[in-house]
Amino acid sequence: xxxxxxxxxxxxxxxxxxxxxxxxxxxxxxxxxxxxxxxxxxxxxxxxxxxxxxxxxxxxxxxxxxxxxxxxxxxxxxxxxxxxxxxxxxxxxxxxxxxxxxxxxxxxxxxxxxxxxxxxxxxxxxxxxxxxxxxxxxxxxxxxxxxxxxxxxxxxxxxxxxxxxxxxxxxxxxxxxxxxxxxxxxxxxxxxxxxxxxxxxxxxxxxxxxxxxxxxxxxxxxxxxxxxxxxxxxxxxxxxxxxxxxxxxxxxxxxxxxxxxxxxxxxxxxxxxxxxxxxxxxxxxxxxxxxxxxxxxxxxxxxxxxxxxxxxxxxxxxxxxxxxxxxxxxxxxxxxxxxxxxxxxxxxxxxxxxxxxxxxxxxxxxxxxxxxxxxxxxxxxxxxxxxxxxxxxxxxxxxxxxxxxxxxxxxxxxxxxxxxxxxxxxxxxxxxxxxxxxxxxxxxxxxxxxxxxxxxxxxxxxxxxxxxxxxxxxxxxxxxxxxxxxxxxxxxxxxxxxxxxxxxxxxxxxxxxxxxxxxxxxxxxxxxxxxxxxxxxxxxxxxxxxxxxxxxxxxxxx
Amino acid sequence: xxxxxxxxxxxxxxxxxxxxxxxxxxxxxxxxxxxxxxxxxxxxxxxxxxxxxxxxxxxxxxxxxxxxxxxxxxxxxxxxxxxxxxxxxxxxxxxxxxxxxxxxxxxxxxxxxxxxxxxxxxxxxxxxxxxxxxxxxxxxxxxxxxxxxxxxxxxxxxxxxxxxxxxxxxxxxxxxxxxxxxxxxxxxxxxxxxxxxxxxxxxxxxxxxxxxxxxxxxxxxxxxxxxxxxxxxxxxxxxxxxxxxxxxxxxxxxxxxxxxxxxxxxxxxxxxxxxxxxxxxxxxxxxxxxxxxxxxxxxxxxxxxxxxxxxxxxxxxxxxxxxxxxxxxxxxxxxxxxxxxxxxxxxxxxxxxxxxxxx
Numbered sequence: 009x010x011x012x013x014x015x016x017x018x019x020x021x022x023x024x025x026x027x028x029x030x031x032x033x034x035x036x037x038x039x040x041x042x043x044x045x046x047x048x049x050x051x052x053x054x055x056x057x058x059x060x061x062x063x064x065x066x067x068x069x070x071x072x073x074x075x076x077x078x079x080x081x082x083x084x085x086x087x088x089x090x091x092x093x094x095x096x097x098x099x100x101x102x103x104x105x106x107x108x109x110x111x112x113x114x115x116x117x118x119x120x121x122x123x124x125x126x127x128x129x130x131x132x133x134x135x136x137x138x139x140x141x142x143x144x145x146x147x148x149x150x151x152x153x154x155x156x157x158x159x160x161x162x163x164x165x166x167x168x169x170x171x172x173x174x175x176x177x178x179x180x181x182x183x184x185x186x187x188x189x190x191x192x193x194x195x196x197x198x199x200x201x202x203x204x205x206x207x208x209x210x211x212x213x214x215x216x217x218x219x220x221x222x223x224x225x226x227x228x229x230x231x232x233x234x235x236x237x238x239x240x241x242x243x244x245x246x247x248x249x250x251x252x253x254x255x256x257x258x259x260x261x262x263x264x265x266x267x268x269x270x271x272x273x274x275x276x277x278x279x280x281x282x283x284x285x286x287x288x289x290x291x292x293x294x295x296x297x298x299x300x301x302x303x304x305x306x307x308x309x310x311x312x313x314x315x316x317x318x319x320x321x322x323x324x325x326x327x328x329x330x331x332x333x334x335x336x337x338x339x340x341x342x343x344x345x346x347x348x349x350x351x352x353x354x355x356x357x358x359x360x361x362x363x364x365x366x367x368x369x370x371x372x373x374x375x376x377x378x379x380x381x382x383x384x385x386x387x388x389x390x391x392x393x394x395x396x397x398x399x400x401x402x403x404x405x406x407x408x409x410x411x412x413x414x415x416x417x418x419x420x421x422x423x424x425x426x427x428x429x430x431x432x433x434x435x436x437x438x439x440x441x442x443x444x445x446x447x448x449x450x451x452x453x454x455x456x457x458x459x460x461x462x463x464x465x466x467x468x469x470x471x472x473x474x475x476x477x478x479x480x481x482x483x484x485x486x487x488x489x490x491x492x493x494x495x496x497x498x499x500x501x502x503x504x505x506x507x508x509x510x511x512x513x514x515x516x517x518x519x520x521x522x523x524x525x526x527x528x529x530x531x532x533x534x535x536x537x538x539x540x541x542x543x544x545x546x547x548x549x550x551x552x553x554x555x556x557x558x559x560x561x562x563x564x565x566x
Numbered sequence: 567x568x569x570x571x572x573x574x575x576x577x578x579x580x581x582x583x584x585x586x587x588x589x590x591x592x593x594x595x596x597x598x599x600x601x602x603x604x605x606x607x608x609x610x611x612x613x614x615x616x617x618x619x620x621x622x623x624x625x626x627x628x629x630x631x632x633x634x635x636x637x638x639x640x641x642x643x644x645x646x647x648x649x650x651x652x653x654x655x656x657x658x659x660x661x662x663x664x665x666x667x668x669x670x671x672x673x674x675x676x677x678x679x680x681x682x683x684x685x686x687x688x689x690x691x692x693x694x695x696x697x698x699x700x701x702x703x704x705x706x707x708x709x710x711x712x713x714x715x716x717x718x719x720x721x722x723x724x725x726x727x728x729x730x731x732x733x734x735x736x737x738x739x740x741x742x743x744x745x746x747x748x749x750x751x752x753x754x755x756x757x758x759x760x761x762x763x764x765x766x767x768x769x770x771x772x773x774x775x776x777x778x779x780x781x782x783x784x785x786x787x788x789x790x791x792x793x794x795x796x797x798x799x800x801x802x803x804x805x806x807x808x809x810x811x812x813x814x815x816x817x818x819x820x821x822x823x824x825x826x827x828x829x830x831x832x833x834x835x836x837x838x839x840x841x842x843x844x845x846x847x848x849x850x851x852x853x854x855x856x857x858x859x860x861x862x863x864x865x866x867x868x869x870x871x872x873x874x875x876x877x878x879x880x881x882x883x884x885x886x887x888x889x890x891x892x893x894x895x896x897x898x899x900x901x902x903x904x905x906x907x908x909x910x911x912x913x914x915x916x917x918x919x920x921x922x923x924x925x
Binding site: 462464465466467468469470471472473474475478482483486487 | 723
């Protein structure tokens with residue numbers, strides 16, 4: 009018995025670190041570094057700065073951010089949930105198109121939305137001109153709409169471009185959960201109208217919470233739109249405190265305030281779906297039978313469903329296409345734009361590969377060695393997704409700049425060569441930021457893909473003489489290719505659209521499509537910006553198509 | 567010296583717990599070469615965990631697993647599953663969906679020379695008569711066809727032991743008997759050592775050379791199907807392998823008295839006793855105990871009759887092929903074949919191997 013006990017002891021303490029686990033832990037450490045840095049910087053530097061930030065910047069910026077998030081949340085919830093119910097509960101001409109088209113605003117980043125509407129809705133723009141013409145006014149002095157450069161403008165713009173997150177999660181909930189419960193409540197005497205309020209809405213609450221949390225994180229992350237619209241949010245304050253006042257500790261302190269908001273959002277989301285486990289354990293999915301609409305009601309439904317698409321996608325996209333055509337006819341395609349496109353694609357592609365490899369390592373390590381260590385690594389590695397880009401950028405800049413300086417100093421001392429800003433200057437810091445921010449997308453997607461592969465496949469491969477690495481190549485990779493492709497596409501497009509971290513971490517004279525657009529909009533020059541925005545939107549449609557197709561195959565399977 | 571040949575597989579006090587649940591509690595048994603063993607028990611009894619332990623996809627906490635004299639788990643040793651040469655056939659077959667049937671079968675022949683591997687695959691395909699299926703993908707195969715591909719894949723590397731986890735449970739009833747017979751015949755022809763896990767008592771009795779009954783992580787009984795059915799050593803085994811009427815009994819001298827009559831008492835017993843009477847041991851008899859018919863269910867060739875007997879709380883179940891044409895409420899007299907009476911201590915947790923009284 010004692011010899012067995014000794015054997016057990018050695019086994020318990022044997023930690024088998026496969027390359028996958030090592031990579032997963034490394035990814036977790038990389039993701040943790042920026043957040044830890046922010047926390048340390050903000051608490052360590054207790055000079056006069058705190059008081060300045062607290063007195064002059066934080067109250068106004070926090071108030072603005074709070075109002076913006078609240079308004080955006082309300083609009084996104086109403087539009088997203090309403091649209092999801094409309095296409096689930098009713099059948100009318102055009103419903104099939106609405107189903108996927110309602111996702112299209114996802115292709116438009118908030119800063120492009122704001123950029124487009126600033127011009128479209130300007131007092132001298134097409135819309136206001138048209139209204140004046142119809143009403144018989146001749147000058148903006150006689151009649152003008154309220155200025156879009158205001159809080160209400162920002163709330164509307166954010167709400168109508170971000171509602172698809174709520175639409176997506178809520179619709180999935182309605183599709184998989186609603187049918188049985190709706191039928192049961194009909195037999196219990198609840199009318200069609202009552203079902204939405206008494207069954208569907210309470211049922212969808214966890215899904216709405218997930219969607220709204222995503223909406224608010226996106227809104228919090230935004231730096232471009234808020235600035236174009238003149239709203240001094242926390243994110244915008246971080247940016248100006250750093251760039252204009254070159255006050256890094258001050259920026260870090262505001263970043264802490266943002267992290268608190270993020271944590272509050274996560275807690276809210278967890279709390280709202282604390283009972284979701286019970287909800288999702290319902291029986292197999294079956295779609296509810298929609299009510300057929302004809303005549304005027306069908307037209308009204310179509311109009312209601314089309315409205316968010318027109319505001320959130322068709323409007324800005326049409327504007328961008330027209331402006332881009334004008335620009336190409338006038339000046340052709342500028343070399344600066346081509347350079348920016350090449351830059352964007354290159355950096356995004358490199359980041360995508362890094363993110364996919366690390367994401368796969370995290371997901372596969374958790375599968376190979378299920379346990380607290382690998383699970384913890386997975387959780388930590390996905391932290392970055394919730395951290396706004398500006399905050400992440402500051403958290404990365406501080407340690408990376410210190411590293412660059414130290415390395416440069418050492419190299420000069422020992423070899424007499426200057427390495428300069430090795431990581432910052434080469435753009436590696438940018439790839440680091442993209443990786444930290446989007447790792448959750450790839451690890452989550454790949455994890456979901458792997459989880460569809462039964463563990464009996466792993467065991468079959470192992471008992472048939474294959475090592476875990478051989479099983480990976482011959483079983484897991486081929487079988488999770490769709491998940492990998494989808495994750496890669498999502499990451500690539502997100503990198504390409506990313507503005508706040510790119511603004512702060514890009515090397516000198518490096519422009520991506522997003523920063524090019526930002527620079528021109530900020531200067532008010534509007535030269536290549538429309539074309540750059542159009543490229544971003546067109547590529548951004550790809551993952552929307554993917555999402556729409558995923559939704560469709562889900563529906564087919566039902 | 568006539569040394570006993572080394573067992574192909576030997577388990578010694580194999581113990582494995584998940585949190586506070588003892589999935590395997592000091593499990594020990596040996597399997598000789600060419601033997602086919604049925605591992606049977608209710609779901610959650612630990613039989614699947616035991617298979618996984620033998621395959622090496624699960625590690626043990628204590629004890630030792632030995633394959634042909636070589637320890638593969640225990641005493642600080644752990645041999646990875648890919649180095650054990652143990653075949654595993656999964657309940658869901660786990661055929662790789664991206665590979666054809668032929669590629670699936672060849673999946674385990676990685677280390678072999680290509681020519682030999684191809685020959686081995688063709689040989690096993692011919693043996694199982696599945697040439698027409700070889701180039702199809704798993705989703706193009708029916709359940710029975712998938713089962714045969716999975717069997718072929720597990721057998722192709724010529725494993726030392728073949729482990730089969732509920733290999734027939736995913737098949738339709740009609741198909742199941744045919745495939746079961748063919749599979750066992752093939753294993754016998756190849757001389758394969760195999761462990762078949764099942765939750766079905768009839769399947770367990772029918773299939774193997776040896777039956778291992780597990781309950782809550784422990785081995786309750788081991789023996790041939792005949793022995794374990796006819797002479798169960800525990801009340802649990804008796805009740806597991808067939809339906810029984812449990813009837814409390816009182817000892818008076820050399821006899822046991824119960825509501826259904828008087829039987830010879832086992833020697834050396836103390837404490838309260840109960841007799842187990844299988845439904846088919848009950849007969850209609852003019853001299854037996856009085857009973858009233860309370861229900862009838864036709865099961866096909868036989869009929870199940872439930873009877874209320876004075877002095878018993880529970881109705882007694884009888885199975886008979888005599889079409890008696892009785893209706894509910896009729897009074898009858900029933901007798902018991904004393905050879906089919908099993909006696910156990912009333913406390914079933916006690917290991918109550920009571921010798922049978924002489925008739």
